[in-house]
Amino acid sequence: MSRVLVIDDSPMLVELTVRALTAAGYQASGAVDLASLEQKLTEGPAALILMDVNMPEMFGDDVVEYLRSQKKVSSKLVLYSDISEEELATKARTSGADGYIVKGQGLEAVLAEVIKLIGPPAITAVPPAASEPPPAPAAAAPEAASAPPAKSGGLPAAPATGKRKPRILIVDDSEMTARIIEADLVTKGFEVHVADTADKATKIILKKQTRPDLVLLDVRMPNVNGEQFCRFIKSNSLFKGIKVLLCSGENVEELQRICREAGADGYVPKDAVMSSLVARELNPAPASQE
Structure with a gap:
């Protein structure tokens, strides 16, 4: 299973990241708030959840702890932010996240971390013509x-x-x-x-x-x-x-x-x-x- 969820309050970043993951062959979808995340979780398990840190309702590292302790989610959880790498690494460690990505490193860093944590997709999808x-x-x-x-x-x-x-x-x-x-x-x-x-x-x-x-x-x-x-x-x-x-x-x-x-x-x-x-x-x- 290669399902990836992208959680970010920026619709632009969600769409760009989902497009990149889909083009790479993953089954990717996104959510811009916690209510949307709850809905996505009911649609089936995800191999990895990419979580923005500075969400309006709740910090991403708190969401990681919530997903682990309350929702018993077994997905790989990755924090994603433009805060300093040192601070981001600390938040990932204290929240129990499986990794972190600095937004400034671009979509290439997202794909590299996803592949490292859950491996390449089982079948590489051909990107839709519209994404080219x-x-x-x-x-x-x-x-x-x-x-x-x-x-x-x-x-x-x-x-x-x-x-x-x-x-x-x-x-x-x-x-x-x-x-x-x-x-x-x-x-x-x-x-x-x-x-x-x-x-x-x-x-x-x-x-x-x-x-x-x-x-x-x-x-x-x-x-x-x-x-x-x-x-x-x-x-x-x-x-x-x-x-x-x-x-x-x-x-x-x-x-x-x-x-x-x-x-x-x-x-x-x-x-x-x-x-x-x-x-x-x-x-x-x-x-x-x-």
Whole structure:
């Protein structure tokens, strides 16, 4: 039996982790609160339960103790959090958990720990076609990269009179960076939304009235990085009309690799964007001569 339960109050992280485990061949499902966990436990035994530490109703290490002492669960129990590894290791030891995973280590660490504790799945499932990100168009990355950032290269066309403004979502954990880019895009006539985490970005994308035409996505972010979030967008048929441009300080070769493998529509080096904006502020257009 290779059933794995993922318990996390972040729907985004639950979906990403369940997708990764399912693609690896495990029977995976998720829950975002304790009531949902109770329901999942009635559906049959699990080989392993991955438990977030900072749940709103109860700490994950307390849930581990509850599952062991009250529910008599024999599943392998693993704590999962972005707290320091030293603190996480202590919580795992004192609660009787079978292991722990630092969220910042990514989905690869989750798969490695699951395989270590319960072994590989008996039969490797073929991932559903929907979970495979579509390949990025061959010309998309260079096109976006070479377009002058100050002219919004690769972005939707300027709005026609009487039509909705093109909507852009900036996802970046640097508030200063996000606000500078936002101000520039607003002056160009775009409707702009900003999120500093993938969770907040997901809530914006899920609402039809705020769903963007394009996501300008930082690559290096906590918990769920830009590459993982891009895969999430591109593998969900609900979001098939959304374009994704990576905007990062990574070197161009790395950006091209991530763009290709995550299915992004293109990339814009962040230093090029920021340099262009700063240069324009420092060198305003000269006043017209009388």
